[in-house]
Amino acid sequence: MSIELKHVSKRFVDNVVLDGVDFFVAEGETVALLGPSGVGKSVLLKHIIGLIKPDSGEVWVDGQQVPLLGRKALALLRSRIGYVFQNGALFDSMDVFENIRLGITDEEKYADKDYCIQRVKECLRLVNLNEEVGRKFPSELSGGMRKRVGISRAIAGKPVYLLYDEPTSGLDPVNADVIDSLIERLQQEIGVTSVVVTHDVRGAFRVADRIALLSKAKIRAVGTAEEIIASRDPVVQQFLERDLEMAVIQANEVPTGERRIGGR
């Protein structure tokens, strides 16, 4: 029930995005993958679910090598993984109810309308949204609500793994805090193995058991929040300082809410 990437390399034309990356997430663990924008965090996440194949290296999920899986085996594996996309990736032509229902990956349950209604309500409740939202279309939702509906869809199929791609990007600090709380709560309530891709250091420290820093196509540091803070690697320090500055700016902009910088 673990996720492991061994010496994974990926390049797009001349741009090397991942260069011999090793990454491990143990069962029930939450690992935050930190790094500046455009460094390849989402690319790494997409390798885990098989949306991108590595040029070299191995990607193991649930004891299976993802790039070698056939169509059916890959679809089966994907039904055990919930993926939260950066901008929600909700289907515009469907209302919120149908969007979340599509996350119910068991075909028998998907066909059972009563089960679907109950499950969608349950998922909406888990992300602090009321039932009425189910009748709305994605275009009628705010950015924060879209993210929460995206999380609802990802958990609707009762996944064993949850992959979050920048769950708080583009949100104001208050809404980012709400999403972080939600990730923390879901982790406690459904106990899944999670990978959270983010460039928000505070959020990562809050939700993750361990943190990995991706920089210049390589994993630069891995460890607990304390270990990362104590790291003497200049790249790690520089990244943490930059986030600290951003946090101070945001704290001055938002008058309410608890600010926790660099702590859990």
Next chain:
Amino acid sequence: MSAFTAALDLRRYVGRWSLRSASHAGRFFFMLLDLVRGILEWRVWVPRTFELTLGVGYGSLFIVLLVAGFAGAVTSLQAGYQFTGQLPLYVAGGIISESMILELGPVLTGLILAGRIGARYAAELGSMRVTEQIDALESLGRSPVTHLLLPRILAGVIAIPALVMLANAFGVVVGFITAKSSLGLTYADFEFGARYFFRPLDLWYSLIKSYAFAGAVTIIPCYIGFNTKQGAEGVGRATTQAVVAASVTVLMLDTILTKLILGTAK
């Protein structure tokens, strides 16, 4: 030295172009394979196909009939201009009906729908690709080909031949009305001319062409939209490419099918 560099650049260009073409051919083939495989998942595509067929059919009916009507009227006026006083008037009936059934009905409908349906499909799928909706579908263990492509293609394949037949009929009716008012052609003369030149093969030929065009104006835009890259600009580029590629394919198929079906018919 510069000649050497130019030769090297040309080699690189040809190499890249060949690789890209081979890559497109491979992806197109696998998409077709996925479409065939997807047919088994009928529970997914049947409801969506029904919904889309109504949209394609009703949505395109007005513009298709409008264009067919004008084509029928112009054919009628030109027949009058070219043949009055030289050929019996009933020949105009044959020219109008045969022109509409053999060429104008299917080809104009194909071209109009390459713009209307092709642009729509490419833009829809392209937007879904760049906003990660297609990735989301895949991440849920569902096939985007069965959920998105198959219903769109089947909707076109069902609706477009029906639209072509309606266009043929409407063009002929408008052509007759125009000929009656401008040339004084009677219904009896028109019917005689139309029957005189008509062969059942003509209608089959028109129908076969409409199915071929339906495939072109749905499959090509779906493929291009599905493989869109690079954000909003990519969606715009994909939409334009889809319309151009579908239109050119319609014209190519028109030539090939004419040679194959009418070229061998006696």
